[in-house]
């Protein structure tokens with residue numbers, strides 16, 4: 295197949311899923327065309343089946359807000375026409391699904407009928423999509439897609455309960471490349487972070503409010519009172535300063551390293567004992583899956599799609615959003631006993647294997663074919 299993929303080219307979860315899916319599809323023989331405003335972060339090598347088309351946005355003094363959606367729709371028309379694509383797969387509804395709808399209408403005037411699959415990732419529904427300034431367009435463009443997927447059953451239910459969606463939604467979860475995300479021997483790094491053989495806790499995110507990064511600091515403070523430990527905070531974003539400030543106020547700053555944005559997350563996960571993800575909303579939790587693939591159990595909130603990934607009492611524990619005491623107690627329970635920690639680590643890896651790329655990519659391929667056959 296010749297597949298066009300539209301996504302945010304940044305480090306965010308939806309962009310990572312889209313890019314890794316495109317790379318895997320290309321590796322299995324499909325021709326994949328990425329159409330974005332800059333080179334996707336993980337598309338940093340050459341492959342004969344991978345193409346990248348940059349959406350260029352003309353600036354004009356009249357435009358306080360350059361019309362990206364129009365530039366994207368025009369580029370989609372161009373790429374579909376001249377590269378003769380079979381299907382467009384857009385990741386993150388806003389504004390990709392509506393741009394694809396517009397491109398589809400224009401292409402029809404050339405006698406070209408291109409099927410569009412929209413994948414809902416989370417905040418495009420749970421936060422931004424529900425905003426009254428977007429919701430009519432989100433509802434319309436989901437219904438106008440020829441196929442719709444959601445990354446968890448919970449996200450599907452959220453979408454159906456909030457939007458007047460008539461399209462069937464197929465659940466296809468996030469996936470993991472176990473060749474990249476696996477436990478790597480990094481003893482020297484572990485020694486540098488935890489010279490007294492302390493436990494290492496880790497959090498990775500974009501430090502947005504929804505991630506509740508200050509809860510991570512509060513949990514760590516409580517854990518540290520019972521189990522000697524260190525905390526690695528990976529990523530950057532608007533809440534980083536608040537998290538840093540809180541760690542100083544609570545007197546734990548010397549045991550926390552804020553590492554900023556990192557490419558080789560798997561290296562950091564490889565030295566970690568426990569992953570903390572107390573999000574207020576999380577449609578799947580790709581970051582938790584990456585941790586589990588590196589044998590790191592998960593302390594999470596029980597929101598969104600997290601219960602579909604993290605098995606309570608087996609791969610980690612789930613608590614109500616904001617219940618810092620429960621999360622800290624669960625973390626201590628796992629960390630205070632070597633044998634128990636090892637059991638949780640093994641179980642985390644076993645669960646991660648359910649989401650390996652080889653299991654999930656065929657679900658997309660099969661769905662593409664169904665959508666193509668149905669239009």
Ligand code: GMT
Pocket residue numbers: 305306307308309311386415416417445468500502504575576577578579580581
């Ligand atoms: O987590 C983020 O804020 C980034 C966001 C995105 O769209 O880039 O991630 C969402 O999509 C990921 C991939 O499908 C999911 O694993 C994340 O759970 C989801 N984030 C939220 O729902 C907050």
